[in-house]
Amino acid sequence: AQSVAQPEDQVNVAEGNPLTVKCTYSVSGNPYLFWYVQYPNRGLQFLLKYITGDNLVKGSYGFEAEFNKSQTSFHLKKPSALVSDSALYFCAVGGGQAAGNKLTFGGGTRVLVKP
Amino acid sequence: EAGVTQSPTHLIKTRGQQATLRCSPISGHTSVYWYQQALGLGLQFLLWYDEGEERNRGNFPPRFSGRQFPNYSSELNVNALELEDSALYLCASSLRGDSYNSPLHFGNGTRLTVT
Numbered sequence: 227a228q229s230v231a232q233p234e235d236q237v238n239v240a241e242g243n244p245l246t247v248k249c250t251y252s253v254s255g256n257p258y259l260f261w262y263v264q265y266p267n268r269g270l271q272f273l274l275k276y277i278t279g280d281n282l283v284k285g286s287y288g289f290e291a292e293f294n295k296s297q298t299s300f301h302l303k304k305p306s307a308l309v310s311d312s313a314l315y316f317c318a319v320g321g322g323q324a325a326g327n328k329l330t331f332g333g334g335t336r337v338l339v340k341p
Numbered sequence: 342e343a344g345v346t347q348s349p350t351h352l353i354k355t356r357g358q359q360a361t362l363r364c365s366p367i368s369g370h371t372s373v374y375w376y377q378q379a380l381g382l383g384l385q386f387l388l389w390y391d392e393g394e395e396r397n398r399g400n401f402p403p404r405f406s407g408r409q410f411p412n413y414s415s416e417l418n419v420n421a422l423e424l425e426d427s428a429l430y431l432c433a434s435s436l437r438g439d440s441y442n443s444p445l446h447f448g449n450g451t452r453l454t455v456t
Contacts, residue, residue: 258441269345269431269447270384277441316384320441327372328397329445331384 228253230319232332239339245307247335249300249317258320259300260329261291263313270316276300287311307339343368345448347432353454354422362417362451366434372396373415374435374445375407379428387430390415391437422455429453 229252239245251257258277262270274285281293291302300317317332346365354360366373375387386399390409404420413434419426429450436443 260444262445262447267449269449270433270445272444272446275441275444327374327389327391327439327441328386328399329374330386331376333383 228319228328228330230317230330230332232315232317232335234335235333236336236338239307239337241309241339241341242306245302245304245311245337245339247302247315247317247337249302249332250298251300251317251319252298253319257298257300259291259293260318260320261285261289261300261302262316262318262331264316264334265313273302273315307337309339309341312337312339345432345434345446347430347448347451349451350449351452351454353456355456356422356424358422360419360422360426360453362419362430362432362453364415364417364432364434364448366413366415366432367446370434370436370443370446371413372435372437372439372443373409373413374433375415375417376431376433377401377428378431378450379425384431388417419453424455427453427455 231250260275261273264270276283276293284290314334316334318329320329348363372391376384389397393409407417409415431450433445433447
């Protein structure tokens with residue numbers, strides 16, 4: 227079975243400050259890890275993914291995430307947050323086609339960036 | 342490029358009725374995924390269709406069913422509606438039956454309300 231935990235329901239940060247959204251996962255075998263963002267009344271948008279390779283993954287809108295195998299974590303980061311980054315962020319894990327292409331999502335973390 | 346489109350945007354049904362939700366994937370995408378986003382429960386995987394076949398199913402009762410048409414569009418049917426079926430239903434598509442190398446593209450969802 228695969229699972230994802232996002233320990234913070236909400237993260238508040240001032241504009242211009244660094245932003246971190248935490249994610250830990252559990253999966254059999256090699257993990258496929260993703261971050262998605264959901265703006266109000268919209269579907270999810272893909273931000274970035276880790277499949278293999280470099281532990282630091284760069285994605286859309288200046289976001290990056292660091293894969294840490296020993297800590298089974300995949301935290302999302304942005305060096306300088308913008309008010310427009312305020313949204314709901316989802317971490318997801320999958321186990322490949324052997325797992326039936328199923329992505330398991332965390333409960334989401336709401337990010338509020340204040341001016 | 343047109344994104345994933347879902348209809349209707351909102352759907353109000355009474356308990357015991359049937360609901361039909363529709364999804365058109367991005368042109369060229371053969372895989373369609375359905376997720377339920379209920380309040381406080383995050384995203385729950387419902388179904389995966391690829392090339393017209395159901396490939397994987399989440400932990401939902403049989404009254405949740407669907408199909409994929411030859412043009413790769415998809416329907417989600419929910420029979421014998423219950424109050425707890427009220428949720429945002431998200432459809433996603435990917436380029437091929439591999440959601441890891443071809444990340445999911447989500448529609449804006451259908452908000453189903455059961456009264």
